[in-house]
Amino acid sequence: MRQAIGTTWILQLVIIFMLIFVAFLALSINYTKAFKIKNDVVTMIEKYEGVSDGEDGSVSIINNYLRYNNYTVMGSCETGDYGVQNLDDPVLRPVQAGEKYFYCVRKISTSTDALEDRAKYNVRLFFKFSLPVIGNIFTFQVEGTTINLTHPVNDIPEVYEG
Secondary structure (H helix, E strand, O other): OHHHHHHHHHHHHHHHHHHHHHHHHHHHHHHHHHHHHHHHHHHHHHHOOEEOOOOOOHHHHHHHHHHHOOOOOOEOOOOOOEEEOOOOOOOOEEOOOOOOEOEEEEEEEOOOOOOOOEEEEEEEEEEEEEEOOOEEEEEEEEEEEOOOEEOOEEOOOEEEOO
16 A cells, blocks of 8 residues: 555656656747747848838838747837837837737937947847646747947937937
8 A cells, every 4th residue: 555655656746847847848949939030030120221111121021020930929018119019010119008019129329429320129029938738827028139230220219328
C-alpha cells in the first residue's frame, strides 16, 4: 500500500514538471515569434526611411506583413503614440485612452546642430502567451527602436528626446 501512494506522488511530480516545461517552451516560442515580427517591422521602417500613410506607404506594407503572418493581438499604447486599429486601413491615428491597437509607433527627434533633420522610431507590438488546454494567460509587449534616420518621412509628429 505504501508503494502505491509513493508512486502516485512521484507521478504527480512528473506531470507538474512536464507542465512547467511545456509552459516554458510555449513562452519561448511566442517570445521568439514576437521578436522576429518586431525586428521585421523595424527593418521595414528603416528601409522606407520612416512611416508614411497611404496605399504605397510603409504603414500599408507593415499591415500586409502582419496580416500575412496572422497577427491578431491588440494592446494598449501610450499617449503620444500613433497606432493602427484596423489592418485594412493604411493610416496611423493618434492613440486614444482606453483603445486597443495592433501596433504603435512613436517618432523621436534626435536632431543636433550638425544634423538638423534626424529622427528614430519606437515600435511596440503585442503578443499573447497561451497554452493549448488553458488558453490565453496574458498579453505582453515587445518594443524596438530604429536607427537614426536622416530626413525621415514626416507623416507623424515628433517627440523630442531630452
